[in-house]
Amino acid sequence: MTSAAQRNPPLTRSVDELWLNVLQQISGRTAHELKGALNGVAVNLEVVRSRSTRSDAAAHSVAPFASSAADQLEAVVEMSEALLNLARAPRDPLDISETIDSFASLLSPSAREDGCSLRFEGGASREMTAVAVRAPGNVVRLVLGAALLTALARKGDTRCRVDISDEVVVHIESADAEGPLVLQADVAAAADRADIRVHAEGQGMSLTFPRMAAASPRKRTPERA
Secondary structure: OOOHHHHOOOOOOOHHHHHHHHHHHHHHHHHHHHHHHHHHHHHHHHHHHHHHOOOOHHHHOOHHHHHHHHHHHHHHHHHHHHHHHHHOOOOOOEEHHHHHHHHHHHHHHHHHHOOOOEEEEEOOOOOOEOOEEOOOHHHHHHHHHHHHHHHHOOOOOEEEEEEEOOEEEEEEEEOOOOOOOOOOHHHHHHHHHOOOEEEEEOOEEEEEEEEOOOOOOOEOOOOOO
């Protein structure tokens, strides 16, 4: 018979410590993209400002710079909102769809900068109905974030597919990887304690989250393009 200690292996660091470490890694990956977008906004707005004060033909050629500034500002807002969402204390029960959206907003741009890609399929979209999971919020964030960082560390193209039924199953696959993805021992132990099943498969892993009984379905407000 499996003992309680075997079912719930001890953690050498708390969930909050582990999540802070993951959040710092995500912030580090995002910093370059966020600073680049902010710099782009500033440069393009300065061009618009300087040309709009002139009376020659240059004054009429500000539209492309204004459009670029608007696009870059949208990127800044999207990443900032995602970072704030993950930095705030989670609401329990956690809406896993909103959490996945936040990871997508922060990690997809940095993956492109590294010459690879991070694609989200299935339930991970702004049209996704809010889905509450039964596991503690910071454990959900920890397991998802650590799994995505583990996949991105392989420097290949990563696909994240979300299947929603009685449970929420997140499949993370790293193209051209040698063997499945494996979580750090403490993260895997935290997942086990929260009844989140982690299964290594092929070139990736699957994460199965227990779902709260649905109340009345609602559509989330679109947050990202």
